[in-house]
Amino acid sequence: MSAAVAAHEYEVIINAAPEVVWQAITSPDSTQKYYFKTRVESTWEKDSDFRYYNLDGSLSSEGKVIEIEPQSHLKTTFTPTWIPDSQASTVTWDIQPLGTTALVKLTHDSINDTAFAEGQFHAGWIYVLSSLKSLIETGEALPDLF
Template sequence: MSQQDRAATQAGTHAAQESVFVYVTYIRTAPQALWTALTSPEFTARYWHGVRAESDWQPGSPWQLRFADGRVADSGEIVESEPPHRLVIRWRNQFRPDLNAEGDSLCTMEIVAQDDVAKLTVTHRMARPGSKFIEAVSGGWPLILSNLKTLLETGEVMMPLLFKPD
């Protein structure tokens, strides 16, 4: 077996041992404005249905998503922070016991300037196959990021309803 074939086999084996969700969108905004939208508690509450992202966004710092009533929805740690291009968060669900039991996931947000738009790629992964958490975020991220895109481009959110946890 060639070195290239071995690498492809190892990559396939690695992929089979994890769950991954990837979402790419293009937003008519500058990378810095998108970074601010992703990291400002006041701004996140507008497109994330009242949920606020809280951190100082420095590597090693704690990170939380808080419901409007103050309860912690998710928590973790900032792994990498390269404003306004890359943010990596160790992420764990706190409000659903079945998702919390799966452990930590890793969420990577990459922002790339392309002409007059910013390309946002969100990759959320968990080191376990068939993750219920990754299944859940695969339904949540498209709604949240569509709201973010609409807010940045029009000044209004697409779906202003507050999130109702189970």
């Protein structure tokens, strides 16, 4: 019997314009501050690859851009290379203006519940979104979680 596959959704309101949030999601200098010290690299074009690199240069995760609408929508495949034999799943970032703020929704799907739990993704995504919010609103990311 295989584990259930569900969509895991997280939302946060950030006191910034969608363009500021988008820049933080796609900039290596920003991701290194809030995304477990990893630097993202990509051309951010449809069908392009992206990779997150650890400080020592090793690969943390990778994937391919499936859909992209700058400032509002990014859907990618996602393979965490720190988990042996991990399968690709899907991560989607949606950013909507909400007055003078931005509603950020992150959806992680196409992953079975067992792999999601074993990868500690629930706490990981809460940390990433909370640290992103903190960085944008205060200039300081959260302290390291792991």
